[in-house]
Amino acid sequence: MARPLADRQDVISALAEIFRDHGFEGASLSTITARTGLGKGSLYNLFPGGKAEMAEAVLAHIDGWFRTHVFEPLDQADGGMAAVQAMFQATDAYFRSGRRVCVVGVFALGDARDLFTEQVRGYFAAWVTALAGALERAGRDPAQARADAEEVVAGIQGALVLARALDDTGVFTRTLARLRAGLGLA
Amino acid sequence: MARPLADRQDVISALAEIFRDHGFEGASLSTITARTGLGKGSLYNLFPGGKAEMAEAVLAHIDGWFRTHVFEPLDQADGGMAAVQAMFQATDAYFRSGRRVCVVGVFALGDARDLFTEQVRGYFAAWVTALAGALERAGRDPAQARADAEEVVAGIQGALVLARALDDTGVFTRTLARLRAGLGLA
DNA sequence: GTACGACTTGACCGATTGGTACAAGAAACC
DNA sequence: GGTTTCTTGTACCAATCGGTCAAGTCGTAC
Numbered sequence: 557m558a559r560p561l562a563d564r565q566d567v568i569s570a571l572a573e574i575f576r577d578h579g580f581e582g583a584s585l586s587t588i589t590a591r592t593g594l595g596k597g598s599l600y601n602l603f604p605g606g607k608a609e610m611a612e613a614v615l616a617h618i619d620g621w622f623r624t625h626v627f628e629p630l631d632q633a634d635g636g637m638a639a640v641q642a643m644f645q646a647t648d649a650y651f652r653s654g655r656r657v658c659v660v661g662v663f664a665l666g667d668a669r670d671l672f673t674e675q676v677r678g679y680f681a682a683w684v685t686a687l688a689g690a691l692e693r694a695g696r697d698p699a700q701a702r703a704d705a706e707e708v709v710a711g712i713q714g715a716l717v718l719a720r721a722l723d724d725t726g727v728f729t730r731t732l733a734r735l736r737a738g739l740g741l742a
Numbered sequence: 743m744a745r746p747l748a749d750r751q752d753v754i755s756a757l758a759e760i761f762r763d764h765g766f767e768g769a770s771l772s773t774i775t776a777r778t779g780l781g782k783g784s785l786y787n788l789f790p791g792g793k794a795e796m797a798e799a800v801l802a803h804i805d806g807w808f809r810t811h812v813f814e815p816l817d818q819a820d821g822g823m824a825a826v827q828a829m830f831q832a833t834d835a836y837f838r839s840g841r842r843v844c845v846v847g848v849f850a851l852g853d854a855r856d857l858f859t860e861q862v863r864g865y866f867a868a869w870v871t872a873l874a875g876a877l878e879r880a881g882r883d884p885a886q887a888r889a890d891a892e893e894v895v896a897g898i899q900g901a902l903v904l905a906r907a908l909d910d911t912g913v914f915t916r917t918l919a920r921l922r923a924g925l926g927l928a
Numbered sequence: 929g930t931a932c933g934a935c936t937t938g939a940c941c942g943a944t945t946g947g948t949a950c951a952a953g954a955a956a957c958c
Numbered sequence: 959g960g961t962t963t964c965t966t967g968t969a970c971c972a973a974t975c976g977g978t979c980a981a982g983t984c985g986t987a988c
Contacts, residue, residue: 577853578852578853579765579767579851579852579853581765581767581768582767582852582853584974584975584976585975585976585977586974586975594936595936595937595938596936596937596938596976596977596978597935597936597937597938597978597979598935598936598937600977600978601934601935601936606976606977607976607977657851660907661851661903661907662851662852664903664906664907665765665843665847665848665851665852665902665903665906666764666765666768666848666851666852667763667764667765667768669906669907673909676907677907677908677909679907680904680907680908681908684904703916703920706901706904706913706916706917707897707917707920707921709900709904710897710900710901710903710904710913710917711893711896711897711900712900713899713900713903713904714895714896714897714898714899714900714901714903715896715900716851716900717847717850717851717896717899717900717903718866718870718892718895718896718899720850720851720855721846721847721850721855721862721863721865721866722863722866722867723859723863727892727896730889730892731892731893731896734889734893735893738924770944770945770946771945771946771947772944772945780966780967781965781966781967781968782946782947782948782966782967782968783948783949783950783965783966783967783968784965784966784967786947786948787964787965787966792946792947793946793947
């Protein structure tokens, strides 16, 4: 146990970018070894479960990030819209205004969904629920709050698809602004 | 040249469903032969370019469908909103209320985007442009029309992601209704 | 300095990938 | 029936896939 355990987090971050760019099937072990700089042995030492465990770690990492930076602030929101505003800012920063794409979204559309059903479902469900809760506390009736929340989350995901397809980050920025405006935010 | 050319269209339709379910990388030739019922020989006879040509044919097929059923009606719209209404209906029918996912969207997020950049870009660009045009003729100023069009197309794509992730077609139906309402439609 | 053990490496494994070659089969004309 | 033309299944190919593992490397403890 000599080693300082090093950089599991760094590896996971690198893996996240790889899965983001190539999807689950598209990320071959050779790409992974090339872009992480680690040999297969090291990878299987860190993730004995292979690619599936790597992807799981990435999903857990993302889930953790969103939980602390997005979901929990929304959960703790009092009746104001500050947390919702903050969510938009965090989202824009995280996705780099549409230059980055959502790994969970990529998995959701691809074959990988069947392997990670629960984590994919959980991520989006948590997001919608947290946002709906905050909107409800801000005065909307429950049904409206949920509908608005779904529209925002779907809008963000769709904007990512469009931004990537058109190779135009403007779409993402504009859509985010429209969604914000739709909730009555400046 | 004896054969009546048979069923290329049928094969393309089957291929579309395969790529829809598995993405480009995920659709292996063995799945394709299994689900189309055709041997490799037949497939390479129909599509000498292999998987790439199959995907291209699928994209072209989809593009054709949307052109005749969505884009052109929008282009020919007079000042009314009937064509926009029709678009929503056609979209809901095509995506089976979210049970089906958008092949072009799947390609856009995955590795395949780099192989089919132009077709992916073209599809979404045509959709946004056609819708924006119809909205503009219905009285919106150009910038607003384009923003609204982007929001609708992004919203649809995002709703597909969400519906698939949550395994809940309700999300798709509700989002479509909200988007319609946002344009002032009943 | 030596022994230990966590970590890394890269050759190697069988399975599967996309793609090719080709012989057998089926359909239309004579 | 014979011939020609096209279509089909299948055996095969090199390359690559995800994954394994024996052979090391190297920092630390003694």
